[in-house]
Each structure stands twice: as structure tokens, then as C-alpha cells.
Amino acid sequence: MTRPSATPAAPRRASLDAVLHYAWHAGVFTAGDAMPAVGLTRSTTIEALDGLVERGLLRELSNTRTVGDYSKGRPARRFELRADAAVVVGLDAGRAHATTTVADLRGQVLARQQVALDETHDSADERRAALAGAVDEALDAAGRGRDDVLALCAGVPAPVDAHGASPVHRDGFWRRMNPDLAELFGRWVPIVRIENDASLAALAEGSRGAAQGRRDYVTLLAGERLGAGVVVDGNLLRGAHGGVAEMVAFDHVAGVDGALGLGYRAAHWAREQIAAGALPAGHVLETVPPERVDGRRVFELAAAGDPFALGIVERVGEMLARIAALFGSLFDPRAIIVSGAVSGRAGAVLDAARERLPAMLHLPPPELVASDLGADVVSLGAVSAAVDAARAGVLDLTGRHAAAV
Template sequence: MLSGTAPSTQLVRRVNAGAMLKAMRGAGVVTGTELMASTGLSRATVISICDELVRLGWLRELENQRGTGDYVKGRPARRFVFDDSAASVLGIDIGANKITTIVADMAGTSLAQVTMPFRTYNVSAAERADVLDRIAADAVEKAGVSPDSVLAVSVGVAAPVSRGGEVLTVQEFWKSFDVLRIVSERHGWHVLLENDANLAALAERWQGKAQGVDNLVVMLAGDRLGSGILESGRLLHGQLGGFGELGYLENVDGVGDTYGIAHYAALWGREALESGADTNLRKLCGGDPEALTAEMVFKAAADGDHSALKALDLMALRMARVIGSISTLVNPELVVIAGGVASSAEALLPGIEQHLPDFTFTPPRLATSALGDGIVSLGAIRHALDYVEEHALDLSPASLP
């Protein structure tokens, strides 16, 4: 009986400490009474954990001065403030053509953001490793923080990732590109891996249009489609990290693959050009169909171009099938289209909403993300902060150089 008591007590204490840090982050100066109200913990627990968090360097206790507006009759309330600058975290998005890194403080405030493109389209594991190594160091230097202050690094990858942070073994590329080893061995940081769409879901619920939404699907919909899914506020992974993977779309009529909005907008625009259609797309791409981009198609559609509008109508129907299929499976309240294509995809929403009831009995609300193409690295910051909060009693900013 006793052998199980100490670990259980320590686990509860860690959970309580994480809850208190979450309540204090961004709240300014708080008293023990206010922490009791926001966490539901007893006064003894709150004060005990506050004392420990002060010792570890997470909190600062402020002096109470009699005669100030904070003074009340009797014993002055103890006041604490979360030290946002106690340490830092990194969020990294390893994309197909570039890597983006954000450095943030403990309040989640961005201190620096750096993006580095790859030199070639077909990028080798060695080049990715080189860019990853350089961008992490450059971002920390730009943020003006010490590398030793970094307590956690979260990295988003375009592959299923298990709850234990392992990339699904069938993804051959990630066997040769060992992100954990590159970052942890070269920099000495604790590294977390997560699927990029899952991180996008965390970002959208944290700072985007899904704040307060517990049942959510966020779809990265650029060149490829990927989804991150929250149910009752909890990110879902499945047995091997494959929850939300969209390979099944190959078997959905009218869809057939996992290519995204950017891919098909450009493809159908090129087909219009090659058919000899009278379209403004020709001028936008300088007469070169291979130079046509999704942004050009959306721009032409906004100007009323018939061929571009036809491409968007096809896209709206296709995305209605995609969203309808996943909504039938997981029944979200909200589906957010995210990534670099999100700002343009706003034009698709009326068409998707019109078609959606044909493909699901439970059509969700739809939105496009305003977080831009930095959404994955932002979600990685949230992921890293969650880890730090969960392990706050094991991580001591006061011990950092």
C-alpha cells in the first residue's frame, strides 16, 4: 500500500502545479485566494506549491506593503507573479520546402521567428538536417536568449506520430532524418515530435477561431490534406498516431487522393489554359501554364474569371466530400481550413456549405484560419509549453546558467 502512495502523491502534485502555472500565465499578479478560485485547490495546496515554484524559479513573490491599496485588515495576502522570462521554448515546423522556427517565452509570447527555405525541391535528409541545425541556433540568437534557457523543443512533421513521440515506422524518409537525434545531440535540448496537423489544431484552439471549441477538426489543405482532431478538448492519436490521417480519401468517390486545395486549384487552372479557354489566367502566369499558382486562380476568380470560378466550384464540391466524410466519422462542432492557403480558401466556404448536407447528416460550422502558414510552429510552441507545465516540478529555471 505504502509503495504506491508516494508516486501517486507526486503525480497529483505535478498535475496541480501544472494547473497553477496554466492559471498564472498571463494573469499578472495573483493572490493565493485567486489561485484557489481558478484551480479549485485548497489554500494549503496552493501555498505549498507556490513556495516550491518560487524555489524552482517559476514564480516571484512580491512584498506586501501596508498602506497600499492591496492591504486589508489582518494578515496581508501573499502575492505571486509568474516569471515569463524564466525560460524559453522552441516550436519548429519542418515543411516540404522550408523550416520555420519560433522562439517564445513562458507566456507563449514570440521572441523571434525565422524561416529558411531548402535549396532544392527534392531535399535530402542531410540538407534538412543542416537547415534544421542552423535555423534553431539562428532563432535562439535572434531572440536574445541563452541556448541553455530552452527547456523544450516541439517539432512538427508531416507523418503520423505516436503518443510516445515516435514517427510511424512505415514512413521511410523519417528513418534517415532523425529529428530527435539532430536537435537533442547537437543542442542538448529536450525534443518532442508531433504530427503537423495535430499541432495546427493546438494552435487554432489556443489563439485562433477555435478558442473554446472542444470538438474540432483542423485541416492543413495546401499541397496535401492532413487533419488534427480534438474530441472533448483532447488531441486524438489512435494506436500508432494515425488518427486523423486521410489516406482513406483514396476510396471516397469524387476525391480519390489526399492532394489539397493548392494542388488542385493550380492543376484545374492549367487544364483550362491547355483547353484554349478565354481566361485571364493566361496573363497572370505570363503564358506559361507551369508558372500558374493557386493564388493566381483565386485572384482571377475574385475578378470574375469564368475558368477560375469553375475551378473553385469543383474545389468546393471536392472539399465538401472531404469534410463530409470526416464529419460523419468524428462529428466535430467546427472544421477550420488552415495553412498557407487559408486566406484564399475563404472564397470556397459558401460553396462547401451548400454541398455539405449532401455528404453528412451532421454538417459542422466552417471557418478558415487567420494564423497563416506559421500555424504549425505556433502549435509547436503550445505543445512545448504544455510539456513544461506538466513537468514544472522537474524543470528548474533557477538552475539555468
């Protein structure tokens, strides 16, 4: 893709942006299709279309006469977004794993790769090298290179401010998880966005998941540890330091007592009960080493009606109800989306929480909903955010970055 090296003047930029926004979400279209949607004159619409073709963002197709969609008069010119002109990258930069998704400009996935990260070697230099390597591997799998990347969004398990930086944490964890990734990837990616991982999960749920059509919701990442993304009046909330819904709040909530997730709590409480001799004789877990009793196993047993597992699930449901009540009181959402890998197995937990939640609130209780996006929800949200950032920022690229894609 080639483009002029100067940002267009404001009036022309506005028309280019309007037509590009239309094209990004349309299929094949004509100037006549675009005009009523963008509110521009025919001549201004055509000028913008030609400018976007020149910049490599649109391609002009055969006209309507050639494809047989023509009756009389001058045949209409046809256009479409060049979705393959560049790629975007969505990176779920977790503590133990990095999931990298490469997609075209419409968000169509070209490749997805997951690599394990060594949690014992998470210094800034080691993590930066590992994450850069993960992105390069995924680009290679997609048959693309660094020069093809227009935008990248990374999600990290830490608060992130509007500039992509994480605040100081008492033990340095947040900045180990986000060791200035904006600077690292900004060396070669024209448009970079760094976000909290749960915030990206919220974007994914809003764009393609259980929160579609909702303007007020909380997405709760709830596997081994808790994380939350909050959307109010259609806006993703961040805060001064990126700390909206920071989970240290639950250190001070009786019955929750920390940010450990639903899966972790189910496994921990099951092991406690087994160690206390509360496991019924002949139970299937008798033959399972305690360290292998995990949340997934407990939830699966509960779904099958196992009384021991159901008792654990009731306790986890009580905890989830308290979490939902706090979010319900603070943000008044219409829904709380339980998201991440745990969501597909936590149906009994949500049932237990639904029974308890109304008594904990004065406001109407939010609906508790299980996500169907699975473990890739953060990576999917990162792709959506990268696509949005690419569309919003591509016309502003100048100099080296203007020729980078």
C-alpha cells in the same frame, strides 16, 4: 532558474502543480487569490508558493502595502510567473521550409525565423543539421541560447506516435521528415515533443483560432498537400502509429483521388483548361506563363468575379465537399477548419463546398470555416504545445535537466 534535483513527493507535487497551473494563467496574484482556485488550505498554498519561488518558477513582488493596495492587517504577498525564466521553441519542420518561433513561458513570441530547406538534400544527417541550425538561428535572434530552452515542440509532415517516432513509409519519406528529432533535440532540450504538423495546426486553432470553444472539429491543412488534425470530445486523436486522418485514404475517394491540396488542384486544373484552349480571348492569364499560374492567382481572380476562375473554384469546392463529407461521416465534427496559407484566399471554394456538403451526409453537416491564423499556424501550434509540455513537465525534471533552465 534553479531547482532541487529530486522530484517532490506526491502530495507536495500535487499542491505545487495546482498552484503552478493557476500562476501560469494568472497575472499578478496573492495567496488569497490562488486559494479558492486551487482548493488548498492557506498554509499549503503558501508552502507551494515558496517552493515555486525557490525553484525559480515564480517571483515574489512588492507586497500590497508597498503598491498601495492595502487597508489593515498584515500586507498580502504578491507573486507572478517568471515568464522570462526560460523559453520554449515551436518548430514547423516542413519539407521545403522550417519556421522556428521562440517564445517565453506564456507563449509570447520573442522571435520568428524562416529558412529554406534543400529538398534535394534531405538525408537524415542533412535534415537534422538543417533543423538544428534553424533553431539556433532563431534563438540567436531572440537573444537566447540553448541553455535557456525548457521545452521544444516540432511539427513534421508525417505521422508521429506517442513517443515522437514516425513509422516506416514505403519510400522512406516519413522518416526522412522525422529523422529521430526527439533524440536530436533531446540531447540538450529538457522537454521535447514531436507531432504531426496538421495536429499542431488543430491545437493552434483550438487555443487561439477558429476552433476556440469547440470540442469536436477537424483542422484541414489544404495548400499544396492535404493534412488533417482531428479533435473529438476535446481530445486530439493520434492512433497507434500517429496515423489518424492519414491522407492516403483520399487515394480511394472518387473525385478527390489523392492528397493534393486546394491550391495545387486549382493551379493544375487551370493549366489543364488553358492547355485545352478553354481560356477566353483577352483573359488576363493569356500573358502569364503556364508554370506561373498558381492557386493563389486563381483564387484571387475568382474573388474578383472572373468566370473562368470561378469555374475552377467550383470544381475545387466539389472536391472539398467530398473531403468534408468523409470526415463528417467518420468523426462527426461540428466544424472543419480550413487552415494554412490558403485559408485567407479560399472563400469562394468554401462557399461552393457548403452548397454541396449537406446532400453528401446523413448526419448534420459540419460548419466549414476559414482560419485566420495564416501560414504560421503550425508554428503557433508548436509553441502552444511546447508551453503545455513545459508546464506539465517542469516539476518532474531532475539531475542535469533540473539545472538546464
